[in-house]
Amino acid sequence: MGASTAIELRNITKVFGSIVANKDVNLSVNRGEILSILGENGSGKTTLMNILSGIYFPDHGQILINGEEVVIRSPKDAFSYGIGMIHQHFKLVDVFSAAENIVLGLHEEKFNIKRSAEKIKAISEQYGFEIDPKKKIHEMSVSEKQTVEIIKVLYRGADILILDEPTAVLTPQETQKLFAVLRRMREDGKSIIIITHKLHEVLSLSDRVSVLRKGEYIGTVNTAETNESELTEMMVGKKISLNIRRDDPVDPQDRLTVNGLTCISRDGVKLLDNVSFTARSGEILGIAGIAGSGQRELLEAIAGLQKLNSGSIVYHNPKTGAEDDLRNKTPMQIRDLGVRLSFVPEDRLGMGLVGNMDIIDNMMLRSYRKGKTVFLERKPPRTLAERIIRDLEVVTPGATTPVRRLSGGNVQKVLVGREIASSPTVLMAAYPVRGLDINSSYLIYNLLNEQKQNGAAVIFVGEALDILIGLCDRIAVLGSGRITGMVDARNTTKEAIGLLMTKHDGGETNHG
Amino acid sequence: MIIAFIQRAIMQGIPLLFGSTGEIITEKSGNLNLGIPGVMYVGGICGVIGAFLYEQNATAFVPFLAVLIPILCCLLGSFIMGLIYSVLTATLRANQNVTGLALTTFGVGFGNFFGGSLIKIVKSDMPSVVLTKTSNCFKAVLPFAGKLGAVGKLLFSYSFLAYLAVIIALVAAYVFKHTRMGLHLRAVGESPATADAAGINVIRYKYLSTLIGSMIAGLGGLYYVMDYANGVWSNNGFGDRGWLAIALVIFAVWKPDLSILGSFLFGGLFIVHNYIPNLTMSDQEIFKMTPYVVTILVLVFVSLRNRRENQPPASLGLAYFREER
Numbered sequence: 128m129g130a131s132t133a134i135e136l137r138n139i140t141k142v143f144g145s146i147v148a149n150k151d152v153n154l155s156v157n158r159g160e161i162l163s164i165l166g167e168n169g170s171g172k173t174t175l176m177n178i179l180s181g182i183y184f185p186d187h188g189q190i191l192i193n194g195e196e197v198v199i200r201s202p203k204d205a206f207s208y209g210i211g212m213i214h215q216h217f218k219l220v221d222v223f224s225a226a227e228n229i230v231l232g233l234h235e236e237k238f239n240i241k242r243s244a245e246k247i248k249a250i251s252e253q254y255g256f257e258i259d260p261k262k263k264i265h266e267m268s269v270s271e272k273q274t275v276e277i278i279k280v281l282y283r284g285a286d287i288l289i290l291d292e293p294t295a296v297l298t299p300q301e302t303q304k305l306f307a308v309l310r311r312m313r314e315d316g317k318s319i320i321i322i323t324h325k326l327h328e329v330l331s332l333s334d335r336v337s338v339l340r341k342g343e344y345i346g347t348v349n350t351a352e353t354n355e356s357e358l359t360e361m362m363v364g365k366k367i368s369l370n371i372r373r374d375d376p377v378d379p380q381d382r383l384t385v386n387g388l389t390c391i392s393r394d395g396v397k398l399l400d401n402v403s404f405t406a407r408s409g410e411i412l413g414i415a416g417i418a419g420s421g422q423r424e425l426l427e428a429i430a431g432l433q434k435l436n437s438g439s440i441v442y443h444n445p446k447t448g449a450e451d452d453l454r455n456k457t458p459m460q461i462r463d464l465g466v467r468l469s470f471v472p473e474d475r476l477g478m479g480l481v482g483n484m485d486i487i488d489n490m491m492l493r494s495y496r497k498g499k500t501v502f503l504e505r506k507p508p509r510t511l512a513e514r515i516i517r518d519l520e521v522v523t524p525g526a527t528t529p530v531r532r533l534s535g536g537n538v539q540k541v542l543v544g545r546e547i548a549s550s551p552t553v554l555m556a557a558y559p560v561r562g563l564d565i566n567s568s569y570l571i572y573n574l575l576n577e578q579k580q581n582g583a584a585v586i587f588v589g590e591a592l593d594i595l596i597g598l599c600d601r602i603a604v605l606g607s608g609r610i611t612g613m614v615d616a617r618n619t620t621k622e623a624i625g626l627l628m629t630k631h632d633g634g635e636t637n638h639g
Numbered sequence: 640m641i642i643a644f645i646q647r648a649i650m651q652g653i654p655l656l657f658g659s660t661g662e663i664i665t666e667k668s669g670n671l672n673l674g675i676p677g678v679m680y681v682g683g684i685c686g687v688i689g690a691f692l693y694e695q696n697a698t699a700f701v702p703f704l705a706v707l708i709p710i711l712c713c714l715l716g717s718f719i720m721g722l723i724y725s726v727l728t729a730t731l732r733a734n735q736n737v738t739g740l741a742l743t744t745f746g747v748g749f750g751n752f753f754g755g756s757l758i759k760i761v762k763s764d765m766p767s768v769v770l771t772k773t774s775n776c777f778k779a780v781l782p783f784a785g786k787l788g789a790v791g792k793l794l795f796s797y798s799f800l801a802y803l804a805v806i807i808a809l810v811a812a813y814v815f816k817h818t819r820m821g822l823h824l825r826a827v828g829e830s831p832a833t834a835d836a837a838g839i840n841v842i843r844y845k846y847l848s849t850l851i852g853s854m855i856a857g858l859g860g861l862y863y864v865m866d867y868a869n870g871v872w873s874n875n876g877f878g879d880r881g882w883l884a885i886a887l888v889i890f891a892v893w894k895p896d897l898s899i900l901g902s903f904l905f906g907g908l909f910i911v912h913n914y915i916p917n918l919t920m921s922d923q924e925i926f927k928m929t930p931y932v933v934t935i936l937v938l939v940f941v942s943l944r945n946r947r948e949n950q951p952p953a954s955l956g957l958a959y960f961r962e963e964r
Binding site: 180182201202203206212214218219220221222223227228230231232233234238263265279 | 826
């Protein structure tokens, strides 16, 4: 064998309460290799990587680095063995500059931010990053923050890099840049472990793929000798179709007309700039755009949660035929019209669910006003909770488990399931499959399709362009708060939408 | 008259400065220690107990020891208070607000109990303990202060503890901004998970900053008794100064150097009613309210400007547990 093993895991097991996150996992990475780890939500990928980086301590099992057994008790130990982790949720201090974040926790050299900044510049040039060491984190875009995270581990001299879903928040162009950097690191002899859900990324980037399913290790294959459907089968344990169903719109009628919405933030930034479109019943309207281009504000405006500076949102009531301007209504009145928002924000528990409450009580957040007496009636929400757990295959010990104990994807299923259960006339779903594995993603797509069949106007904010193109009927593209284009999803391309996403005033593009 | 006012305002401000510097150091680690009023109270009474025992039992009165013993007693008392707080919140992860408020109640009760006991022992006619000899040692000023006129009065007429307070605040500001330790401490308060992932011992920083912060705050209580009150301890004499110190933290937007000016301003606002002639009792009370009003105004102003740098440490008041999901 020419390649030498950089890191090897043997029979790693980790248990949280009654949930087995990892069970007898075996894994090895060679030097100068990119290994992908595939697995559904809750299959224990992140837990496994957290064990490697010293955040969690395994219940049993061995870790070998360069053939020698080691004990990793803390993140500090992990650094000393050359392991650096880039977390899915960035671990950066907002009010610090890039350089301050990068040197955080180091003791070896004298404290001198200026000299550190020079070293950072040198690393950036070596691998082709663009970064301003003095810029504060809270002023940075998502991809800049990720760059800081990567430089942080390189600065520590890590040779084993672990990236947890690094492309989840990047545009296609940014993803390509990141992959170029990763390939350069591989040539440099570094070992890279990357966790991702996107099969095409796995195939284009990695040398080998290891698959986990429900905390158990399934196997490792060479990327060159495999394909999407084989990997999916390993992950899910059964064959599933990778085609998204798309039916023709059913009797489309105007349901929601948005006209000239403008929303200006307190700092004077235009969050929404003259946004107009129409959502029709029996149709899925996709909204594409780089994260933070106004998607959140737009959906919140329709739900009555965002103050607007100008514009109107006209709701065509299918029962009465009346036309109401939602701007004059309270969020509760809007909800009663059947306009439903299942917003899945970046931190999944931030909005919509209460982490410390169990699944049943979270169901009741939407129905508590229906009770006739002062006492709570738990039976209907319990039935609903159990139905969602069964239909959406939520991995949980039971309906009475606090939501925060579930893994991210399962939290999302609970949220989307609850919103869909109320048979809405307008259903808005923002990033409903963010961080979800293939199986659960398809469940959600089917649910959205079902709503479309039932005559709801579905507004779907997504990030993966191929999904948007496959699922939606029409796609509106948002760029810096403006609608930069409205395309027919049946005859458009990823590249065309990608260009619209980065389009600014005067038609110039951002990343080329 | 103006000079006397400024001088008095600064003396009034020094206990607040000790308290707020201590609280800023504590809060930078993400610990919101609302027990600071109690800590300052305990610092004061422990110093008084030490001084009292020394005055009563010393055969030969050595000024150096008369200063050293109360300071050590004060540091020990406030150290223990800080330790109780740290064990409860950092190790056992109890609610910080509840713990802090309990410590304040406890500290005031502790002070009044021992204060009352000492008053009984000396069988004084007045409800107070007088430690003039010790106080005089604490109040020793530079010999040339009196000869320099107004300048001397303004700059050199204070006792060593007052200068110590300013120096501690300046050192703290420097440490926060320019040292690795300061960077790590701020990281712990902003985002303990980040700090932990970077290999910083979060719990140790929380303990250290709370303990050091408490000891500094305790000195504020000691300064109040020995300097400001001329060595006279009377129960509840310390009043609301502990809360004022916490308000000052907000006023100074968590910057110890700003806290120096803020403490003098608060001190001035606190006593300005004595320097305005013909005030009724109710007018005086309105004037005593001004520091709090100013704090609220600062909060409003800072929130309106909404600069990320002027906000409290992001994880202030939250317990940290690494394996929390």
